[in-house]
Amino acid sequence: MSNIISDALVKFDRDVFLEAVKKALNDGTDPMVLVRDLQEGMRLVGERFKTGNYFLSELMMSADLFSQAMKLIEPKLEGMVRETIGKILIGTPKGDIHDLGKNIFSTVAKGAGFEVVDLGVDVPAERFVEAVEDVKPDILGFSALITTAFESMKTVADALTERGLRDDLKIIVGGGVTIDKVLTYVGADAQTIDAVEGLALCRKFVGQSVGAEKI
Ligand code: B12
Structure with missing residues (x-):
């Protein structure tokens, strides 16, 4: 192209x-x-x-x-912000400082009515876990652009499972270098390299109909 x-x-x-x-x-x-x-x-x-x-x-x-x-x-x-349809906690995991894609996805998600809590970049595993406890999000979004971040995401997901915080939480992984194998490795629920597809998946997670944004 x-x-x-x-x-x-x-x-x-x-x-x-x-x-x-x-x-x-x-x-x-x-x-x-x-x-x-x-x-x-x-x-x-x-x-x-x-x-x-x-x-x-x-x-x-x-x-x-x-x-x-x-x-x-x-x-x-x-766009048009309507009532809040769910809460997304998002961050770039430890070892990774890329944030352009994370910021786009956050903007798109806010525009669709999600409350988005952004932890920033190079976020340590403990910070993610503490924030899941405090914020009680419906969805945890990781934005990962370098392969070393894969291990960091797995550490977070494992820690959440250990603390019994994983059952009602959906995890989605986004970012240019991720592939569907990351999903299994991290133990996430979804993976995407496209903000619009990510939004459709998040809407599905909170029980909203999907359609218009699926391209
Ligand atoms: C810009 C860039 C940088 C900038 C980052 C600026 C910033 N503020 O983010 C700077 C110059 C700082 C940088 C630094 C480095 N970079 Co860099 N960088 C890139 C580059 C060229 C573009 C990334 C990007 O922003 N793409 C555009 C955005 C919009 O795309 P995206 O992130 O995929 O986001 C979209 C979707 O994925 C989705 N999305 C994103 N996040 C999320 C999250 C959720 C929850 C959802 C649902 C969706 C979603 O929405 C977005 C819109 O559709 C890539 C090349 C590439 N092919 O990606 C290399 C790249 C990622 N960098 C790379 C490297 C190696 C580095 C450095 C280590 C270089 C160095 N020697 O120092 C450092 C990293 C330091 C660190 N510890 O993180 C490698 C990683 C290789 C690897 N396999 O690990 C890449 C792939 C380049 C390459 N081909 O070698 N980099």
């Missing part, structure tokens, strides 16, 4: 990139379509980093551009 937004992000062409995002929003493009274009751009940057064509500084530049675009898109994502 190639389009002006993902191309400009990969080339760090700031002016073209931000203009294209603004234009698409003004033309009424679905904000989630734009999020997917941004995600694709980030995937391409990640590939270049992996193959040694880009360095960490380039990853950081792309993240900065991504955040600037999200500031424009977020008001559209927040």
